[in-house]
Amino acid sequence: MxxxxxNSSRPAIEIDDDLLVHVKIVxxxxxxxxxxxxMTWPGGSQAAGAMSAWIHPAIPMVIEFDQTPAPKVxxxxxxxxxxxxxxxxxxxxxxxx
Numbered sequence: 268m269x270x271x272x273x274n275s276s277r278p279a280i281e282i283d284d285d286l287l288v289h290v291k292i293v294x295x296x297x298x299x300x301x302x303x304x305x306m307t308w309p310g311g312s313q314a315a316g317a318m319s320a321w322i323h324p325a326i327p328m329v330i331e332f333d334q335t336p337a338p339k340v341x342x343x344x345x346x347x348x349x350x351x352x353x354x355x356x357x358x359x360x361x362x363x364x
Contacts, residue, residue: 268282268284268333269281269282269283269284269287269330269331269332269333269334270282270329270330270331271287271290271328271329271330271331272328272329272330272331273320273322273326273327273328274320274326274327274328275327275329279329279331280308280360282308282360284332284333284334284337284338285338286360287330287332287337288332288337288338288339288340289340289341289344289345289348290348290358290360291330292340292345293345293348293352293358294306294322294328294358296349297322297352298322298323298324301324303321303322303323303324304321304322304352304356304357304358305319305320305322305356305357305358306319306320306322306357306358306359307319307357307358307359307360307361308359308360308361309360309361317361319357322358
């Protein structure tokens, strides 16, 4: 189980390494283009329901994988995730597992 830490203001988001390797590429692609977007994930033990954050290029992010090496990337999965994100402007992590 990897971790995504965004803005260091809350506990890290725990994400399965297989999903995290794909999320990392999608986020990096959007931020490299200077495109902000909303990201939503299950609240876990910290909150009931879901949590959302506005992802912006100026806000620090740390991605930590539990596995070494990181899982293999599936290009089709990246394409599907990008298409979904571009269609609605939001990356919903629990829909991607």
